[in-house]
Amino acid sequence: MKIFNTKQEIKAYLTSKKEENISIGFVPTMGALHEGHLSLIKKAKKKNDITVVSIFVNPTQFDNPEDLVKYPKTIENDIKLLETVSCDVLFFPSVKEIYDDNIASEKFDFDGLEHQMEGKFRDGHFDGVGTIVKSFFEIIEPNRAYFGQKDFQQLQIIKKMVKKHRLNVKIKGCPIFREEDGLAMSSRNTRLTKEHRIAAPFIYKTLKKARKKFGTENAIKVTEWVTKQFKKHPLLDLEYFTIAEEKSLKTIKNKEFNNKYRAFIAVFAGEIRLIDNIRLKNH
Numbered sequence: 001m002k003i004f005n006t007k008q009e010i011k012a013y014l015t016s017k018k019e020e021n022i023s024i025g026f027v028p029t030m031g032a033l034h035e036g037h038l039s040l041i042k043k044a045k046k047k048n049d050i051t052v053v054s055i056f057v058n059p060t061q062f063d064n065p066e067d068l069v070k071y072p073k074t075i076e077n078d079i080k081l082l083e084t085v086s087c088d089v090l091f092f093p094s095v096k097e098i099y100d101d102n103i104a105s106e107k108f109d110f111d112g113l114e115h116q117m118e119g120k121f122r123d124g125h126f127d128g129v130g131t132i133v134k135s136f137f138e139i140i141e142p143n144r145a146y147f148g149q150k151d152f153q154q155l156q157i158i159k160k161m162v163k164k165h166r167l168n169v170k171i172k173g174c175p176i177f178r179e180e181d182g183l184a185m186s187s188r189n190t191r192l193t194k195e196h197r198i199a200a201p202f203i204y205k206t207l208k209k210a211r212k213k214f215g216t217e218n219a220i221k222v223t224e225w226v227t228k229q230f231k232k233h234p235l236l237d238l239e240y241f242t243i244a245e246e247k248s249l250k251t252i253k254n255k256e257f258n259n260k261y262r263a264f265i266a267v268f269a270g271e272i273r274l275i276d277n278i279r280l281k282n283h
Helices: 007-018 035-047 065-070 075-084 095-099 125-140 149-164 187-191 194-199 202-214 219-231
Strands: 002-004 024-029 050-055 089-091 144-148 170-174 236-245 261-269 272-280
Touching: 002 007, 007 024, 007 050, 007 089, 007 125, 024 035, 024 125, 035 050, 035 075, 035 144, 035 170, 050 075, 050 125, 089 125, 125 149, 144 149, 149 170, 149 261, 149 272, 187 272, 194 261, 202 219, 202 236, 202 261, 202 272, 219 236, 219 261
Parallel strands: 002 089, 024 050, 024 144, 050 089, 144 170
Antiparallel strands: 236 261, 261 272
């Protein structure tokens, strides 16, 4: 596996490969890698000649400075994991390499997608995401880029950015990778206390029950039911639960037959914030 720390080096290397007409798959990460990341890399490897992974903890997408400081950094272990799945290239730049001395986000218009759910609770988060993903697309120029559906809102926003900025990359959304007990895999899971880790699978269990209820009840009733379940839970605090239309991400009251819906949730387990979502069947 080749490791590059500068834009200049990785660009020169990938440009030489493109001259050989080689396709590039790209998996952007913030490190603290787990099986979910590895599943994206395996998908990229199947469809592309070269797979590039970036590890970069992006300061502009953290609305909480403390969260940025505490974000797990495990580069030695990450490199070992990347080698187990035969990753071709790791791009591991410093903050200075990417932002120079101006650590600030570009301003984006995602046609309102950024104002739903996460956007209501994490000020400027999606401008930070857009800034770094667009920057990496320009450096790496991948044919395809792979993102997990755990961050479904982020996935839709990146698709919108690619369309609006006419970027020449195909965005591939990949299924949520879960622990055996159902908890969506996340780098933040390593920061859960033992007690909260045992409690956390309740999130997915509740999502599955909500999906079942959505078959016979309207979105308002399902939302009220989920809220009640978390009020009764001693260790988990619900930040939001919403049923939204997949394309616009707008919260719905009543379902329409041809639309695709998804339930989204954010929960605090102590000081650790966990998000998840589930596709809903529309009968």
